[in-house]
Amino acid sequence: MKNILFLVALLGSTLLMxxxxxxxxxxxxxxxxxxxxxxxxxxxxxxxxxxxxSSVVFIFEPMARGSIGIAPFIKxxxxxxxxLICSNNTKNGxxxxxxxxxxxxxNHVFSHFNISENQIYLAGFSGGSRLASAIATLTNxxxxxxxxxxxxxxxxxxxxxxxxxxxVGVVGDRDMNYAEMVSVRGYLEExxxxxxxxxxxGSHRWPPSETILSxxxxxxxxxxxxxxxxxxxxxxKKSYQKNYLAAKKMENDGNLLSANENYxxxxxxxxxxxxxxxxxxxxxxxxxxxxxxNAIKALESAFKKEAELSKxxxxxxxKDFLMPTKIDYGWWKKELGKLNKxxxxxxxxxxxxxxxxxxxxxxxxxxxxNPIATKEQKEFLSSLFKLIxxxxxxx
Numbered sequence: 225m226k227n228i229l230f231l232v233a234l235l236g237s238t239l240l241m242x243x244x245x246x247x248x249x250x251x252x253x254x255x256x257x258x259x260x261x262x263x264x265x266x267x268x269x270x271x272x273x274x275x276x277x278s279s280v281v282f283i284f285e286p287m288a289r290g291s292i293g294i295a296p297f298i299k300x301x302x303x304x305x306x307x308l309i310c311s312n313n314t315k316n317g318x319x320x321x322x323x324x325x326x327x328x329x330x331n332h333v334f335s336h337f338n339i340s341e342n343q344i345y346l347a348g349f350s351g352g353s354r355l356a357s358a359i360a361t362l363t364n365x366x367x368x369x370x371x372x373x374x375x376x377x378x379x380x381x382x383x384x385x386x387x388x389x390x391x392v393g394v395v396g397d398r399d400m401n402y403a404e405m406v407s408v409r410g411y412l413e414e415x416x417x418x419x420x421x422x423x424x425x426g427s428h429r430w431p432p433s434e435t436i437l438s439x440x441x442x443x444x445x446x447x448x449x450x451x452x453x454x455x456x457x458x459x460x461k462k463s464y465q466k467n468y469l470a471a472k473k474m475e476n477d478g479n480l481l482s483a484n485e486n487y488x489x490x491x492x493x494x495x496x497x498x499x500x501x502x503x504x505x506x507x508x509x510x511x512x513x514x515x516x517x518n519a520i521k522a523l524e525s526a527f528k529k530e531a532e533l534s535k536x537x538x539x540x541x542x543k544d545f546l547m548p549t550k551i552d553y554g555w556w557k558k559e560l561g562k563l564n565k566x567x568x569x570x571x572x573x574x575x576x577x578x579x580x581x582x583x584x585x586x587x588x589x590x591x592x593x594n595p596i597a598t599k600e601q602k603e604f605l606s607s608l609f610k611l612i613x614x615x616x617x618x619x
Contacts, residue, residue: 247272248302252291253312257332264329265290267308269301279343280307280333281370282326284352288315292430297347299433300440306345309333316351316591319358319377326359342452343367345443349430350374350401358382360389367452368443370394372431374401375408384417390446391419392439396426398576400583403527418446420489423482428583441466445493464494468503475506480516481523519573526573533563533581541588541608548600556611586612 245251248270253263272278281301285293293310301308311329314322333339347370348356354377360366361384368390375393376383384391391412395405405421412419420442424435441463447453448460471486487507491500510516537559544551560582567578589605589612597605 244274250291250294250298256328257335259328262325262328263290263312264332265294265308265310265312267294267298267301269305269307271302271305272307274338277338277340277343278307279305279345280309280337280339281345281347282329282333282356283308283310284314284322284346284348284355285310286316286348286350286352288312293349293352296430296433296436300437303437304440304444306343306440307333307337307339314352314355319355319379319382322355323359326355341365343447345370345440347436348372350428354382357384357391360384361387364388367447368392370436370439370443371405371408373399373405373428375404384412385415387417388450389418390443390450391417392442393419393421394431394435394439395421395423396428396431397423398425398427398579400428400580400587402576402580403530406527420492421485422489423485427579428587442489442493449496460494460497464490464498467493471506475510478515480510480513480519484510484516522571522573526571526577529566529574530577530581534584537581537585538588541585544604545592545601548598548604551604553607553611556608560611582612 245266245268247268250265250267252265254266256262256264281297283293283297288311290310290312294308297306297308300306309329311325313325344366345368346356346360346366348354349372351374353371353374356369357371357375358377358379360369361382364387366389370392372394373396393405393408395402399405402423409419409421422431422435422438422442424431426432444453444455445460445463448455467486467490471483471490474480474486475483484507487503487510490503491507494500540555540559563578563581566574569575586609589608593602593605
């Protein structure tokens, strides 16, 4: 495959010319060299110096909105000095097409900016997350990936097995792909690949900038551990303290699953720097709490119910989409009504599960609402939008 592997040839290439751009503001849109209509959004941190090597984050936005993709990363850019690049052309769609577009952006950026080849990061949301992971896996020249709201492509060649990049999964607890991201972490742990999962309160969307900043804090520590970046002892200590205080606050606030996630990340990240017997004890005491055990059971029950419901709704959707003249809308009203009854129950995990299932149905319908859909199919999709979210105007 010639596309995307072009990155390998670009690394170590000669810088043609250093472009002059304003710092500390999003510039949208910059024309990609040797193209007529391919552009990207750019953000240079206030500390940017064109004469020095810089780290870079290539961001993939699923709807090709460059400035939207850059926005959550600005705080991390200012803290770590990352150049931010987000294409206005890569979007959910064929991988080969996106690889070609990305190759041209790589060519432009490595020819016009002074990039440190040991500090190249990729990030993306939804389909953009799958694209970022695919590129990192195919090239194995990436330091880290921030994968937001989705895991891997379904193609086996796009799934890491022995690559050495660090992977941060970031997902909302109401995101339709939450269970998938939990599963991805399990897979990466099994493969002994460097990874973590950061969960935030939210749905299927770009994470908050503070969450993205936490992802890059984690990546920086692991780049230091691999010898790709030098962090002073004080910075490592501050990172540890920040994470520990956050975990403690979560536990004190009753967010026990989030507290456990953070404690586990502290242990895997900082055990090579400090003796963490106190954190080990914190985890042991947390796991003894009845409230924690109940939270784990509630989450497991929600995941089990989600898998069952998602399968049923997906099977019915596929059947009705193929035969849109024979749709039993009574089935949809009945089954969606059952979802609403679950949502009325007291379990917060079941509430989140219902949101995830509804959005999965919506996303499936949305992705099929394309120019090749027949009139009858479009009418079915429009009716389904209204049944899922009757008060939102989604149709």
